[in-house]
Amino acid sequence: MTESDSSNFIVADDHPLFREALIHAIHNCVPGAVIHEADSLASLYEVVEANPDADLLFLDLHMPGVSGFSALAYMRNNHESLPTVIVSAVDDPAVISRAIQHGASGFIPKSSPIRKIEAAINAILQGEVWLPENIDLGAGGLDNEEARIAAAMSALTPHQFRVLMMLGEGLLNKQIAYQLGVSEATIKAHVTAILRKMQVTNRTQAVLAVQRLNTREPGLVE
Amino acid sequence: MTESDSSNFIVADDHPLFREALIHAIHNCVPGAVIHEADSLASLYEVVEANPDADLLFLDLHMPGVSGFSALAYMRNNHESLPTVIVSAVDDPAVISRAIQHGASGFIPKSSPIRKIEAAINAILQGEVWLPENIDLGAGGLDNEEARIAAAMSALTPHQFRVLMMLGEGLLNKQIAYQLGVSEATIKAHVTAILRKMQVTNRTQAVLAVQRLNTREPGLVE
DNA sequence: ATACTGATTCGACTTTTGGCTAATGGTATC
DNA sequence: GATACCATTAGCCAAAAGTCGAATCAGTAT
Known part of the structure; x- marks a missing residue:
């Protein structure tokens, strides 16, 4: 009856087909697994709040509402006890390396064959940090700026983080207020807090700071 | 006496050491070459204006004032007759492919040995499009968005482009006005024109639009 | 010579931003 | 129960952003 008896997973990816494939792979590894799905930042919030006892989060790097390592940086500080595995179409060693340095418990390229993905899931459930073969973790270091931004971002409250992501879409305070169903004064208060932090x-x-946590080529920033 | 008799080149790169090396290579290929240098967007403007009859521009992807393909997109429309070769520390096939699609006449990785660089210069002077070996030009296509942004950006006037790059540094209108030596009202007018275009x-x-012309991983934008 | 176009400049005006204070209610934590 | 933090809102104010119309100047076509 209690969910803590079975394994709880969260799969956050906006591609339904891939979500299904990943869920299938998880079921193969853990037959009785309970799996919760999210396809956007908003639904990820809901699912994570509703399942504080989840064992593992599979997180795509690109979903509606978030992009790059922002969501990972946020999860690392607001839900420390929930290990997060990045699942991404990108397989650039530098991106993988940065994901791990941002606190990911593993990295699964979407291009991996099913067997590899299942092997990855099993390894991660054992507490290992799983990576594709031949990955040099020295490939892409976080520069000081990136680390500082990630730290600052993880200090944001859930609402503040959400608002920051919407700023990142070029929205007006008024538009954000409308979409979140609160007053513009509230958004202003959030924005002020964000700028401070x-x-x-x-x-x-x-x-611009948020953009630095995107998966762009490293080594280009002077 | 007339400069049109000799070859005129412009080298735009903010790294003095590399600039020197490149100039040396050019002299080896074209002994009597006249070479003009730029180490920032501002100086690039001056040099290009002062030498409208230049034969070739060597352009680094990252200089103070510009980043990514912005400068290339701009040059392509405001100085159509001046072929531009990208010289960059990046050698990702996708980046190279995008550079060509943005109208570059060639791409020289900074990691190339001197001989290769000289071969590249000779080839480009013959009117060829020079690329590193084994480059698949299908690697990174421009999505519609990127092409649209590049087109819009190349419609900007020199001043507008300059202001846009400064917006991209997070500067206030007031700061931009001070740096360019005009009134804030002028900058506001430029910004309005930029937003429209x-x-x-x-x-x-x-x-955010400008950021899309950076050399970040392609294929990530949903 | 005249007219037209476009770039640059700027002031006046409106809207948006952002900081500050203050108040309310909810929810943890101690 | 007290304390702290978060979310919410209002109201006020100064600064910044953005729009419009207008003047100037250069180049260009007629």
Whole structure:
């Protein structure tokens, strides 16, 4: 009866087909597994809140509402006890390396054959950090800036994080307020708190900071 | 006496050491070559204006004031007659492919040995499009968005482009005005024109558009 | 010579942003 | 129960952002 008896997983990916495939693989590894799905930042919030005892989160790097390592950085500090595995179409060693440094418990390229994915799931359930073969973790280091931004971002509250992601879409305070069903005054208060925590002076700079956590080529920033 | 008798080149790169090495290689290929240098967007403007009859521009992808393909997109439309070769530390096939699609006349990785660089210069002077070996030009296509943004950006006037790049650094109108030595009202007018041409409604969205021309992993944008 | 186009400049005006204070209620934690 | 933090809102204010119309200037076509 109690869910703590069985394994609880969360699969966050906006591609239904891949979600299904991943769930299938998980079931093969853990027959009685209970799996919860999310296809956006908003639904990820709901599912994570509703299942605080989940054992593992499979997180896509790109979903509606979040992009890059932002969501990972956030999860690492607001739900420390929930290990997070990145599942992504990207398989650049530098991106993989950065994901691990941002606190991911593993990295599964979407291009992996089913067997490999199942092997990855099993390894991670054993507490291992699973990576594709031949990955040099020294490939892409986090520069100081990136680490600082990730730390600042993980200090944000859930609402603040959500608002920050919407700033990242170029929305007005008024639009954000409408979409979240609160007053504009509330959004302003959130934005002020965000700017403070991110140590920037206006929303454009905040958005630029978020962009640095995207999976762009490392080594280009002077 | 007339400069049109000799070959005119422009080398735009913010790394003095590499600039020197490249100039040396050019001299080896074209003994009497006249070479003009730029180490920032501002100086690139000056040099290009001062030498409208230049034969070839060597352009680094990352200089103070510009980043990614923005400068290339701009050059392609405002100085159509000046062929541009990208010189970059990046050698990702997708980046190379995108550079060519943005109108570059060649791509020289900085990691190339001197001989290769000289071979590249000779080939490009013959009118060829020079690429590193084994490059699959199908590697990274421009999505519609990226092509649209590049087109919009190349419709900007020099001043507007300059202002847009400064928006991309998170600067205030006031700061931009001070740096360019004009009134804040002028900058506001430029910004309004930029927003119109880029088909966005505020500066944050304009900055996000510019970011799409950076050399980040392609294929990640949903 | 005239007219037209486009770039640059700027002031006046409106809207949006962002900071500050203050108040309310909820929810943990101690 | 007290304390702390979060979310919410209002109201006020100063600063910044953005729009419009207008003047100037250069180049270009007629």
